[in-house]
Amino acid sequence: GEYVELPYIHVSREVRGSGIGKKLFEICCEEAKLLGAKKLYVAAHPSVETQHFYKKMGCTLASEINPTIFNKEPLDLQMEYPFLKTATFTKKVAVFYCKSFPCFFDLNFRTSSND
Secondary structure (H helix, E strand, C coil), X not given: CCEEEECCCCCCHHHCCCCHHHHHHHHHHHHHHHCCCCEEXXXXXXXXXXXXXXXXXXXXXXXXXXXXXXXXXXXXXXXEEECCCCCCCCCEEEXXXXXXXXXXXXXXXXXXXXX
């Protein structure tokens, strides 16, 4: 299946629980939809907190495992967040730095057809 990979969202511990992570996830979803993604693919860090966050956002276990992504971090939980819209893909990189909060977000959107 076609997807956009979200490598990670990291929010500094001091501001967790403030809704920043949820807002960033929503932004990532909107960007992925604009790219024409059918789903967002997330290789979630094995920490309980990280997996809880993505499950809370609505991610489920990936129906297809991307071997390239899996082989990089085999302990990561392979997850997906499906969209309704479909189209062709382009590549895009977005980097956010928020001076108001002690956190850095590197959202590197990659597209794939399960290579």
